[in-house]
Amino acid sequence: METFREYLEHHIVIGDGAMATLLYQHGIPVNSCYEHLNVTRPDVVQQIHRSYLDAGATLLTTNTFGAHRDKLSRYGLTDQLDAINRHGVRLAREVAQGRAYVVGSIGPIRAGRQMYMDEETLRKQFSEQATALLTENPDGLILETFLEAEELFIALDVIRPLTDIPMICQLSIQERDTTLDGYRLDEAFRHLMDAGADVIGLNCRVGPYGILRALEQVHVSEDAILSAFPNAGLPELVDGEYVYQSTPEYFGDSARIFQKNGVRVIGGCCGTTPAHISAIAKAVGGLTPAPIVPSVQQQKETSTIIVEEPPTEETLVDLVKKRHTVIVELDPPKDLNIEPFIEGAKALKQAGADAITLADNSLATTRMSNMALGRLIKEQIQIRPLLHMACRDRNLIGQQSHLMGLYALGLDHVLAVTGDPSRFGDTPGASSVFDHTSFDLIRMIKQLNEGISYSGKPLQRKANFVVGAAFNPNVRHLDAAIRRLEKKVEAGADFIMTQPVYDMNLIEEIYQATKHLPIPIFIGIMPLVSARNAEFLHNEVPGISLPLEVRQRMAAYEGERAREEGIAIASELLEQGMRFFHGIYLMTPFMRYEMTVELCKRAVERAYAAEKM
Structure with missing residues (x-):
């Protein structure tokens, strides 16, 4: 079996999906320490790993996202930090059996919260968790869901000297191309690559559409390896539970777009299931990596308008x-x-x-x-x-x-x-x-x-x-x-x-x-502005549904012609509405x-x- 670094050079890597989503479906309360299940319920954790492996994942992520001292202290589990992380790697490795690579997951400590924690404390906690994971020789590490670029920079700076295995570094954004602490993605990605990241990308927070829009705006070197692990759209609160509405079919279609734009590591985050990963695997599993192709952001013009008379006071x-x-x-x-x-x-x-x-x-x-x-x-x-x-x-x-x-x-x-x-x-x-x-x-x-x-x-x-x-x-x-x-x-x-x-x-x-x-x-x-906009609204935004005919009409056009079609569709709806x-x-x-x-x-x-x- 090739090393993970060798495999990354020539293959599309199929990541796994959400861990917490499936643990919750297995009846584990949402306020539990999910990472502790590596010790107390290894059978459930391995069952989830196995479901993703069977779905076609070639990369399994350990159940250690929050297994750092800060989180474990809230549950009185700091004395089990080493065991939780080591078991996390072992469980995934036992399931993988040479069919997939195993990466140790490390999440942020601040996680975008307005909390004070000095840099030295951050460094100690990242080093402590990474050392525990590395003891079990994972194929790589994945630093994921970092809202603040500065925190990810610190984590990478601490961990990179500890090992030479591949490191996947993923930011999470809400805005199109800016992190929570104000870094543009271009700048953040360049810093990460210079600091030794092997894979750079985005995960969580938004669905495929949001991540694709963000990645299309970045300009990185041709030898960069990009990753994308989107959520299953935006969640909707239904009967007291959060429901994600992006379908596996939509994820398969999105995976093909990711691959065409040069993304090489594709998986899922919150709300995704083995069915989503299976759709990704079927869509791009046999394809070879494509070159990175950024798009040109379209600008719109505004004009100055003269103000008319004030309205009446009627409601x-x-x-x-x-x-x-x-x-x-x-x-x-x-x-x-x-x-x-x-x-x-x-x-x-x-x-x-x-x-x-x-x-x-x-x-x-x-x-x-x-x-x-x-x-x-x-x-x-x-x-x-x-x-x-x-x-x-x-x-x-x-x-x-x-x-x-x-x-x-x-x-x-x-x-x-x-x-x-x-x-x-x-x-x-x-x-x-x-x-x-x-x-x-x-x-x-x-x-x-x-x-x-x-x-x-x-x-x-x-x-x-x-x-x-x-x-x-x-x-x-x-x-x-x-x-x-x-x-x-x-x-x-x-x-x-x-x-x-x-x-x-x-x-x-x-x-x-x-x-x-x-x-x-x-x-x-x-009005719709593009085919991608139509698919995003239909698959990822709660409370909006588009007929197939409308999506097909939008898919037939691009650019300004697509916007014209969007206005045409809206005009027909307006006529009917009136x-x-x-x-x-x-x-x-x-x-x-x-x-x-x-x-x-x-x-x-x-x-x-x-x-x-």
Whole structure:
């Protein structure tokens, strides 16, 4: 059998998938120390290794990701650190039996948490764990899921002198090409290669689409070996459990794209199963490595738009009862530059939008306060802001305080949403509050409208909020979703905004299923920008589903022609939507507001033409 380094030079390496996901499925509680199972339940750990080996993995990763002193101390297991790591290698080796290589897993210690730990302590802990793993002679080491490049630099600097076996170094990112501590991937990868990393790559945090987009932007030397271990899409909370929705077939298709772009080590992370690894193995297992091919990032142009007259003081609910009404979502920036956002809002105002709706740190990614931007566009552009409010970030005190602030600023339209869990955003050390549900938030807002605080105290004045509720119709059982929606109406919702819909027939089904409701519905439409964007939304984003026909239409085009097709599809959906609903909710993809500007103009023109008939 070739050495692992020799094998890396000439083969596509099929990594394994998630360990914790399968341990959880085996009934191991989520608050357990999974690494300790190497000692207490070796049979379960080996069963998982064997399932990945049988699926086609040629690389098995030890169950030692968090087997360092800092984590083990939380369970009173520091005296078993050596045994846990050594057993981890032995268990994987016994399963591999020469059919796969074994790499010892070492994860971050800080893990993006805002904690103080001096560099010397970090060095001691990385050295301690690596020494224990190396005692059992693994074929390589994998330093994985590092959100901070600096911490990975420290780990590699400590461990590289201890051994000459191959080392895989993988960062985890939320943004497209930047680590949590501000390193661009180009810079971080170059540093890692100079410091002795044999393989550089990304894992966790995002699905195949996110990792592919990031890797396409990096420029590394031709002799670099890239790795990709994505999650099975973005998780969705279903009945108290996190569910990952990317299918094995999607992973197989993604693996082929990775291979064509020069990625040589391909596996899976959170949510992936032996079925996902089997799909990867079938897709690329027999292929040879391809050269690294970075893509060219496309730039978009913006234009200066003249602001028109201010809107009326009628609420959106008042407007939509009279005529077709268009609200457009425009995401707040992730940095301190608000100019593109302001220009986008101006363009949408001129196109005829009745309101701009701003998300509240969607996907748990930190963005500028939608309260501040809402006030700015109301003052500067004279367009109504509609602010999302998530239950995730504020406790009951903070939520009511925030609402009182909105009242003081004259921001009276809000959308109550649950919010994506913090652990999957760009600040994983943050806590998800969830003191209440979106139903409770709706009730709190309506109670403020009665001049009563959540605790029951009088507020001297009554608020005047118009509160919306979110609705996801992209489900298998629409009747169950409608029952949940009816409860939001009972809680006091004044209007409904749906997730984007891409099925013409579903639009009519939604109408038939909701026409008994006494409040207006704004049907969600979001234009697609590419085939990859379509596959990402379908396979990785909770609450969105695209028909095969739509994905095939997008797959037929690239570049600007693909965006034109995306607008064409959205226009057809818009036409259908306006047949059944007076409320239109357009979502702007990737700040490409020129797309929603065009759709907004079409909606306004169609509504005007209908009124003249």
